[in-house]
Amino acid sequence: MAQTVFIEAINQAIAEEMRRDESVFIMGEDIRLAVYGATANLLGEFGEKRVLDTPLSENGFFGAAVGASLVGMRPVVETLTSFMWVGMDQLISQAAKMRYMFGGQATLPVVYRATMFYGGGSAAHHSDRSYPMFMNMPGLKIIIPSNPADMKGLLKSAIRDDDPCIVFEDGTLFGMRGEVPDDSELPLGELIVPFGEARVVQEGTDCTVVGIAASVNHAVAAADQLAQEGISIEVIDPRTLVPFDKATVLKSVEKTGRLVIADPAPKVCSAASEIASIVAEEGFWDLQAPIQKVASEQVHIPYTPALEKLVYPNTEKIVAAVKRTLDV
Amino acid sequence: MAQTVFIEAINQAIAEEMRRDESVFIMGEDIRLAVYGATANLLGEFGEKRVLDTPLSENGFFGAAVGASLVGMRPVVETLTSFMWVGMDQLISQAAKMRYMFGGQATLPVVYRATMFYGGGSAAHHSDRSYPMFMNMPGLKIIIPSNPADMKGLLKSAIRDDDPCIVFEDGTLFGMRGEVPDDSELPLGELIVPFGEARVVQEGTDCTVVGIAASVNHAVAAADQLAQEGISIEVIDPRTLVPFDKATVLKSVEKTGRLVIADPAPKVCSAASEIASIVAEEGFWDLQAPIQKVASEQVHIPYTPALEKLVYPNTEKIVAAVKRTLDV
Amino acid sequence: MDIDRDTLMQMLRRMWMIRNFELKVIEVHSAGEFTGAAHPYIGEEAVAVGACAALNDTDYIAGNHRSHGHPIAKGGRVDKAMAELYGRVDGYCKGKGGSMHLADFSIGILGESGILGSSVPVAVGAALAAKIREENFVSLVFFGDGASNQGALHESMNLASIWSLPVIFVCENNQYAVTTSYATTVSVEHVSDRASAYNMPGLLIDGQDAIAMYEATVEAVRRARAGEGPTLIEGLTYRFEEHSLGLGRVRRGEYRTEEEIDSWRQRDPIVIHEDRLISQGIASREECDAVNAETQQEVDRAVDFARNSPFPEEADLYEDMWANPIPQP
């Protein structure tokens, strides 16, 4: 098993898929020189035709990716979450809606890699964690990895998937190291993580903590801390939000009777809200305590570290929420 | 009390506010000839300077409204929900974020009137019920009236409010008649409905039904039907989703022990999800049965009436959900 | 340009097909056979028919809300189109799309779009694929004078130009966006004047003249296939009917005068085309009338087809959401 950095896992996934399938190409701003890092060295290997630097025209090139996908290409578009507003129409009116509204005629194997740069003083215009908004809109698969191995395996799945996918890449994890199995170690000879299969990160009996993106790691840290107080936490990482593996969450709550959801998105209509609502409906009789949402404060991201640090879920907040569910 | 049609209530609210305050002006596509009905006769009374027909440039004129509001105007913009994707950047990056990111220097008394035309064969590109997405984004007040009087009173409040508001107008209600009090009948001499005060549409003891937009009326119909079976329903209309009057909902659930939420938005990360998550956290100990979400199916809006009629919450679905909570 | 008789007659046939389709749609819509918006293309037939006559089945088109003319001009089937308007399973989109979302991917019709300007980047993307794969299909997109003010147009024309993509931008300038005159919303005299801002040819063409549209598009297609990049073609035209069926609120006199409408009706694209065919001895009056009659019959059959097609089943609601299906929430 190789120790791989998160951003390197992105790069590997893209390179491998570009090698495997000629119809895969990448486009975005400043990707040839890999300003954001993930596309390093791809120009050299794959050439200018398959590594396209675009003008500052998100709506235009998001849509061009839709069009290319309709006629047999597999575009992988790089952007930041906060630039998606500019190209929103193509994501919603075309990518998400087209297949259904054309009665299944359209097939759109397009991937949008949307990086979430938050937590580092990027301020309101560069820090969106917007996946809940896209969850509300039917038609988009939503992928949100929490470690290098999942990042690689899920991005590869997304590129092979025939539906439009948005991969939300948590910028706070870009430097994270983790084990990524070598292909030779894998039964299928390659790392593919399927959609809709949550990972039980660690088993536990007292409370279930569902984490999203970087919050998975905070959940594990919280579990470690709570273990010292004799509290046993089951940590679950959904890995994809559309499709969402509710069975794994419900089964866990059946066992623990308690649920905390840690989600870096703003708390109103968040992924945490959705998961809470599912369990309040389908897992209600298993619940022994109120569900706790640990999501971001409902404010824009303040620039100053003095305030920004208050906004997101963290280990401390998760620990406190678990204790609330246990009334300790 | 005058019987007033919903769309006429919109017109009255705009006209009265334009009379009251010179800084109010309206803009949108084909509003001078009032193609969508709500702006009838305003050109004649207020002239071309205050009644602006715009080009097909939603991002441009949504943003122009932001800019005008910053320097002291009170723009009221007409659009449809489905056209907001095109102008999303101005709604999010500017209208929603500006005040906070400039440390409170910016004041944006701008109103976007976003009509939701669903339920009449408008198909995927014209039928969005997108308020949950905007609830997730901090900084926008979200208004969603269910009858002519609230429509008028809330729109007037929105125009006077100093923050950016999106008024989601339910197109299925455009022809609805309802009592709108004459100003002379009112203690304040005018109809102003404040934000953040839910209306208890009818009291009941067995189950709380929170309705959003047209679903309020389906909830009332469901309550009538259930009353005949001896089941007593409390119907609540939040009227504004940001701010959301959770106290009224929690108080009701304290009494009834049961909650159904009827919401025309797609069900994942819907307003219903959010309300369910609040009650699962803060009203948990009052709940005697699983919370039931009755929201739209998670599909795009099919054109054919044969399928479209299956998508939305309706009286029947609400009745069934209430019965599930009561296990009858 | 020397145009062969088959092409000229096919243009006539498709113009009549559109005309008769639209007349029938108006008839059955007002009889309440289906609801929902529908935007008649009557008066503008030469634009789409002339343009599409320059394309192959392997070329792509994309369109907008005024959506029946484009697919028929590209060779789409009126029975499947009509069944779609009726919301039936045998419609092009199995009843899920309706009037504004006709599409036939089997012959390069990538679909109509109800969001204005929104299909333009998509068309650019199809052309991008041609370039990356080094294939020689082209892509053509129709949009209105109103939609030309959308930012999507600017971004798309710039992208197509810098990448020299084989795409043809066809502006159907019928001079109004619903009730709003393009003179009050477009800051240049002609939409085609904007081509220079994108370093591409911009042609102002008589949109009532199918042959003129055809010739302009042939040249644009030639350029596109030769790798010379995109072209903007503006077809100056007029819609003879109101903006959409059911838009009764606005009285026409309020934004277009009767005189203006009448004067444009004098320039009926079908009459212009037939007159030319007859005067040049390419077809007789009888032959032209026969085309009209045949297409009328085909449209009548399309209505029968539509009426006899069933509505979708409830179980179809969640079909067609995904190519690689996932459980519904």
Add this chain to the structure above:
Amino acid sequence: MDIDRDTLMQMLRRMWMIRNFELKVIEVHSAGEFTGAAHPYIGEEAVAVGACAALNDTDYIAGNHRSHGHPIAKGGRVDKAMAELYGRVDGYCKGKGGSMHLADFSIGILGESGILGSSVPVAVGAALAAKIREENFVSLVFFGDGASNQGALHESMNLASIWSLPVIFVCENNQYAVTTSYATTVSVEHVSDRASAYNMPGLLIDGQDAIAMYEATVEAVRRARAGEGPTLIEGLTYRFEEHSLGLGRVRRGEYRTEEEIDSWRQRDPIVIHEDRLISQGIASREECDAVNAETQQEVDRAVDFARNSPFPEEADLYEDMWANPIPQP
């Protein structure tokens, strides 16, 4: 044009203020005194300073991510700007905005925007207010060559043109968007060539020459106040530094040659302005040096001010969300 000495000296002062501010920012940023992106304006000072010299305090400006030059050019305070970069309560935005969101509404600085192209419609809206209210303020917006490809520009220029709004579009063409050369992304030779597509004057100005920028803007402001509508001014310029602080990943040689950078550094806008002042006998070398020294001192004081200002309190987190506050969820 005859320009009075005060104006010329104020331009010099503001260019030095920007230069010294940016040099200090580079210094304290690399010392780790604060984090977050910051985009130096060094090399481009003449564009903002020349343009803003033509405006009054009651006129408005809006800007972008390269955000320190615009407010200082408009007369903003360096102490409040610096404190903002330090994330302190005495900053322009109480520490909530940071480098990319400086604003001073008291003197018409409507704020910088991190989303490119996004502040352009906003500036158009301020100008729209002037027209509706029949007041004679104008609005001016800065954007880059990269951002000129955004659809927002197209819509904004069209709106401003058809409504004859008092707005001035200033493109800072520094020839690159991060690593991407404008020659490969803009389909015309000069951004100002696009003005004709909006029926407005488009001027290509030497962006290293503050006086040229000033004169062009004076004329644009005159037009605007006279109701003659908008103007597009392109200042051809160059950024002397890398795209942003902390963008170490890209080595400059990969997208700009040393020769190119050096040749543009020869055209330092401050040197050009000083040389002219001195050669025309308007100011002496000593006077010019004094301006440099004074602004350096002012920037030093700004750093002290910033360092001594406290961070916001936790209770401030939810402040400034609403003008008419609501309970937080």
